Amino acid sequence: MDSFFYKSKKDLERELLNGIIRNNTQELNWSDQNGYFPIFFSFNYNNIEMFKILLKYSMEKKLKLVINENNIEDLISKKYNFVNLKSISDIKDEFINLICLFKNKNIIEVICSGNSYLLKKFNEFNENEKKKKQNNDGKEKIENGNKNKKKGNNIFKHTNRSLSDSSDEKVYSKKSLMPFDTISNYIKRSICKIEVNEDNCISFGTGFFVEIPIQSRKHSLYGLMTNNHVLGEEYLKPGKKIDIYFPDDYNKKYSLLINNKDFVFTSELMDISFVEINEKMKKNINPYFLQPSNKDAKIRDSIIIFQFPETIFSMAHGTIISSHGFNFHHNASTNHGSSGAPLMNRDYKVVGVHKSWLIKYESKTFVNVALKFSEIIFAIQILHKFRNEEARKSVRQLNDKEKEKLERYGLKSELSDEMEIIKKSLFRCDKYGNSLLFYRTNYTWYITVLSKYNNNSKYRLKELKKLDWYPIIPDSNKLYDNIFSKINKKEYKLIEWLKSTKLIYL
Known part of the structure; x- marks a missing residue:
């Protein structure tokens, strides 16, 4: 994938x-x-x-x-x-x-x-x-x-x-000095191959089990995570099954049954899906849950990816090349089937989720793209607190009055023949000088400023996922540094108005 x-x-x-x-x-x-x-x-x-x-x-x-x-x-x-x-x-x-x-x-x-x-x-x-x-x-x-x-107990000490x-x-880092058997056992029960059967055609991706801290509840969420293009909204409906395989036993298939009670989240824009694992499933599967890093990776930080390229359990080492909105660019090796693999730092904490690759327009070179894990936690914490029942669904359709009001502020719906979801979510504003794209999700608005390299007449979802998106939220330093510095006063007022609407259009 x-x-x-x-x-x-x-x-x-x-x-x-x-x-x-x-x-x-x-x-x-x-x-x-x-x-x-x-x-x-x-x-x-x-x-x-x-x-x-x-x-x-x-x-x-x-x-x-x-x-x-x-x-x-x-x-x-x-x-x-x-x-x-x-x-x-x-x-x-x-x-x-x-x-x-x-x-x-x-x-x-x-x-x-x-x-x-x-x-x-x-x-x-x-x-x-x-x-x-x-x-x-x-x-x-x-x-x-x-x-x-x-002599000390450390086997590496001498004169x-x-x-x-x-x-x-x-x-x-002392945290990263773990016994080799411990690392191996953790990885073999945390990274899995996901098998998807669609129209009698079997495809594969990578998934991993992870803990998600939630501020609104005492205990964390524990579940399976992968890309939205591996497990999209259609696979996360109650009654559906997710088939997985662990690297220590390729012949044993585990099936996760989706139900109405457990928390499920998916985002087509960020390209991420998360399925909560309840206690009964934990006992049946016996996974190891990776821990998220409490801070974003920095440029030139070392990363390791465990993955299933071409269905073979593999590891790749690389570095974070750059940061773009909710995405990282990295140079760790991947292949078909690596989608959904976790990016881990030197302490084996998750800092991102690999999802795709792109060509950098300026240099015509390839880079890999991963979603920042902090952005996933941000979205899940909002939805788990306010809109748990809608976390697994895409954003609702706007009515005619809502569309008219958005148009008065300069936001026009961007039509696409590819997916119905883009018709509901994507808006463009060229009214005040810059070309701005806005994307509605079921928890917040996102914005990006288009450049001469990515200013297209039509967009596919595959292209949208790779743009430099920033959430429109109050008191956001990233929004000020990366968006407000590029726009004019009228565009600033538009964004402030969208912030004040909160979730009214979601």
Whole structure:
């Protein structure tokens, strides 16, 4: 249900996850058809946390990590687009020191190349350690045999200050240092493949189980989330079933029955759907609910996406490129079937939901698009408090008097032959100088200022989802910064009037 982006990178990261999650004795030492292997992933992205997790996991499972320098040099020489290293010497000393340390402990096996750079660095490391030991021995004699300081419990502490200095360790988030088995088990029961049968044609998307905090109630909502184009309004009616599969058992199908009691929310504009899971369903399915981040991701923040591109459980690493209204642009690899996958930050908290891709008009380059999770929480909290019974429905049709009043303020309905819902929701205003689009939802109005790149005579829903939309709500800094700075006084008065109507036209 989605288009591909950086496919070669997607494939290698998919294989990385599949190899790690398979739970067999070869899981840490395999390589894919490109020669890509798990340890290289940590080198390539300078991810020392992942390297340490792999080391710890290998010790827990009593597996020996194998690092072949020839394979590293071969990968770099092929100049794949996913390889960031220009030379083996680009590998940080922190990695090499750890490799040497655990090689000496017979936990890592290193196969050196003919003109080995690693061997040279290992010799330097061992020589430095030898000198430090000699200095320490001499110091002990001078200090009358004072005992060495007690060793800490951390398996990565040793005499090298660069590896044990607490000021260095503070760079990394302690929250993201989780046992490998714990991460694997959580992911395998939180991410699912959604199967949709429409007109005897089966399609797939990605879904995930997540907790939604609600200010108006004591307890959070717990449920399944995916894109609206995966599970739209027609699939969320009482009596309908949602079929899902977890990655730890592809052959077992779970079915979620939609009913009148549990909360259901969908938005065609944001491209998101959420189905509450009651206690009975929780017991039957036994999902793990991911936690949302309490703040938006920032530009250049690292993200991880677990997903089902082409129905294969996969992982991709990327970064947030930019922020646009309720959307993020990101560069994590995706493919058909990735729609609805969660974007997680370094602490494994959800910051967004992947939904599509677009071409940036200015540069003619592809980027992936994800919905900010904070925008989902904003919508659900409004609907759950005021309009719970209508959360699963699209916005109502306006009557003739309401349409006439909107037209007097310069808002004209934008007709579309694609979907009835756009006829009810989309309005345009060119009356006062700028070209403005307004979109009615069942909880608020949204606005965007059109540019020369996206000012079209007609719009499809697929295009509308990717525009820079901002909710028209009181005291919104984002609205002031991104909309009011671009418009004139008459357009400002129009927006203020829409804010005062609240939900009267919804």
